[in-house]
Amino acid sequence: MTATPPGAGLARTLATTGTLTDPLWHRAVLATDRSAFLPETIYGPDPAHPGWECPITPTDPRWDRWVAGDFALVTQVDDGEPVSEDGRGRLPTSSISQPSLVLRMLQALDAREGHRVLEIGTGTGYNTALLCHALGEDSVVSVEIDPGLAETAVKNLAQAGHHPTVVAADAAGTPEVGEDEFDRVLSTVAARGEVPFPWVDRSAKYGIIVTPFEVGNTPGVLLRLRVHEDGTATGHFMGDAPFMVLRSQRPSSHRVRELVDEGAPGVRDGHTEVNPRVVAYRNQGWQLTLGHLVPDLRYAIYEAAEERPEWAGEATVYVATPDGSWALGEYTPEGSPYETRQDGSRDLWAEIAAAWDEWTRFGSPGRDRLGVTVDQGGTHLWVDAPAGVLDPKQRRRPC
Incomplete structure (x- = not known):
């Protein structure tokens, strides 16, 4: 009787879903x-402690299902030194990919x-x-x-x-x-x-x-x-x-509010015309553009208290970068201008507004229209063709 190849089950799963189509990789x-490349312990989300990864061994009922299925498996946390004495970790740092x-x-x-x-x-x-x-x-x-x-x-x-x-x-x-x-x-x-x-x-x-x-x-x-x-x-x-x-x-692990100090002596009050909620606009093309043109930006949105009907729809939007720059924008349904506070070397609302203007200048492209060039000068994001670089400083228009 011919022995069953060790990867037969996984190959069957991937072929059935239409993922595995190339004979070269099917044979591989x-x-x-x-399973021979797994350590003795893998990690999975800890239901009792959100944000933690708990150790899982072969005796765990999840082991066989996860190992045999189309799942990514975390194989190391916290760069190999779990921060908790019981073996739980905060940050997945190595895995066998899905x-x-x-x-x-x-x-x-x-x-x-x-x-x-x-x-x-x-x-x-x-x-x-x-x-x-x-x-x-x-x-x-x-x-x-x-x-x-x-x-x-x-x-x-x-x-x-x-x-x-x-x-x-x-x-x-x-x-x-x-x-x-x-x-x-x-x-x-x-x-x-x-x-x-x-x-x-x-x-x-x-x-x-x-x-x-x-x-x-x-x-x-x-x-x-x-x-x-x-x-x-x-x-x-x-x-x-x-x-x-x-x-x-690897980005900083600080939460946005940890980077904000509204009592600092250099805090500046002002206004912005850009809707503060725009940082959370879930268009994939916009999020790539925003992340590229405003590097290291993080945000957090705090909705107005539900028990105050007169505040319905209002929100405070915080944005921050690890270099110590931060800003907040007070969103109200009445529209612009929106009140702001900010501190640090970067004018984050101005950067966000410039990114939004550049993205809309090119017709608000989705991810499918975006591309990347990598050269000695860095990584550049463009629309439709390499000549259409997204860069507010150059004000290039689409060809």
């Missing part, structure tokens, strides 16, 4: 046992035999194993910032019969990964605000980069870039892709 999923999302990314990579691949974020090694099976271990270089995770991944991969090059380094910089260029770059962690230019610089002409990307308050989107002869890369977004962020780009 079939041949790879995902299989359906992994396959979307691998298929978007369009990698084939002979391509050299640089993987950003080895994690437990499962994704690396899929790459090794499909392309050969000599074609795969993987970079992991956490030395402990890198060591464990090497052991997991060896037990699965794979021996790729695994480097313990910060992939947002310039890790020592040899002199050769890479035909494909795949990141399993999100670039926040800026796609590291070294990923472009180490890519071959016409290479492809696939990475999760996030700015501001967006949950993360999948970005596919093509590298050009001039050493730049351009591309579009391909749907939602919530991922952990590169550790060197």
Whole structure:
């Protein structure tokens, strides 16, 4: 009797949902046992303590269902040192990604035999194993910032019969990964605000980069870039892709109100014409634009007390950035001008107003019209074509 391939169940699930369509990756999923790349403890939300991740072991009734299903599995919290003595943690810091999302990314990579691949974020090694099976271990270089995770991944991969090059380094910089260029770059962690230019610089002409990307308050989107002869890369977004962020780009954990000091001596009163509630407008194109043009912005909205009918519809909107700049806007249904208070080196309501004006100037584009260019000068957001850069300072109009 022929033995059942270790990844048969997962392959069947992904094929049934239409996620797994490429024979190259179908064979890789079939041949790879995902459970073999799990640590003895994974983590899940603690129902009794919202905001905490509690340890889950194989004796937990959730284990088998989560491991066999199309779920992301948190494999490390708090950079490997859970802040609670009972093993619970606050911040997920490594995981085995959701299989359906992994396959979307691998298929978007369009990698084939002979391509050299640089993987950003080895994690437990499962994704690396899929790459090794499909392309050969000599074609795969993987970079992991956490030395402990890198060591464990090497052991997991060896037990699965794979021996790729695994480097313990910060992939947002310039890790020592040899002199050769890479035909494909795949990141399993999100670039926040800026796609590291070294990923472009180490890519071959016409290479492809696939990475999760996030700015501001967006949950993360999948970005596919093509590298050009001039050493730049351009591309579009391909749907939602919530991922952990590169550790060197990890945002501050402070809550908005923790950044606000209304009693500070430099607080300034004023007015703004922009509706303070605009920061929460849930158009994906706007949220990407806002996050890109007003970096590191956070917001919190406090609705007027329900027991005061005369305040119906009113709200106080706080915005803040980790550098100490903050502002509040008092929304009233009567409209502008809206009263404001602010402090810090940045005029946040002016920045928000400029971002809104720029976005509406281009016709209030949705996410499907937005794209990204990465060059030595940074990461640039544009509408429809690279010439239509969203930048209030340049006042460029769509072509």
